[in-house]
């Protein structure tokens with residue numbers, strides 16, 4: 044695996060400062076039942092890194108500190124790997140739910156049909172957890188090429204199961220959003236137009252419904268970044284991202300009001316910085332390895348965000364964030 048950080052850190056990007064915290068993104072570990080080509084986490088069934096109960100309790104304490112100091116934390120975003128494979132997933136969701144904060148599960152869909160996860164779909168519905176699920180195409184071959192043989196068929200089965208519980212169905216408050224990312228080193232197409240095409244295909248072919256489609260750019264890091272370097276496409280992709288940079292996207296990049304916490308409890312400005320090992324800034328605006336148990340949420344405001352070349356992945360064209368296009 045080729046590390047692209049030394050290439051990315053040389054690329055200048057405009058400075059950004061934090062606003063009040065709204066979203067806590069928790070990476071519950073790198074274990075996944077899939078091993079997708081574009082994965083920016085390098086997740087796989089072989090990974091052993093899993094958040095333990097102590098760290099989960101420290102995160103719950105942090106959420107309580109946010110409530111006490113009047114922070115506007117309104118979303119906990121659970122990611123991985125497959126976050127549901129963490130043995131403490133259920134208790135974490137139950138505890139956050141008691142605190143009346145919205146929960147989003149970044150679900151790869153196939154995990155819902157894994158052995159031992161039979162309870163999962165009903166549990167998520169019962170706790171009103173929003174589901175954001177990756178489905179990089181509405182056609183079998185493209186999905187299987189990127190995510191593994193048989194993944195499309197299993198994903199459709201999982202989507203039908205979620206629809207059966209009320210997820211993504213008109214009139215229901217159970218939210219099911221899908222995520223698209225390009226197959227290779229290109230920018231995603233226009234989000235609302237692609238959403239219309241997805242909705243029509245999935246409904247006509249499989250009877251599947253969902254709320255919104257989020258289009259995301261592939262990040263030039265980890266497995267995808269390494270593939271770009273090995274195919275000699277890294278520089279061309281970076282040039283594409285930089286040529287399509289739009290300054291207005293700086294106003295809505297997700298790192299302004301989100302922190303990302305790794306499986307050991309260390310804090311980053313976003314999931315991508317986590318993967319590149321770029322910790323949040325301290326009060327002198329220098330990168331400093333900071334644990335969630337030592338973090339005072341209110342003190343993050345106005346701190347500098349750690350940026351590098353990969354940030355063009357968030358700001359090119361219509362922009363890209365955990366919630367899809369920015370424009």
Ligand code: SF4
Pocket residue numbers: 075076077078079081082083084085086087123124125151177190
């Ligand atoms: S399902 Fe998600 S976390 Fe798992 S390998 Fe694929 S992209 Fe990575």
Ligand code: SF4
Pocket residue numbers: 296297298299312313314315316348349350351353354357
């Ligand atoms: S990669 Fe995106 S979200 Fe992360 S710090 Fe850069 S601009 Fe912000």
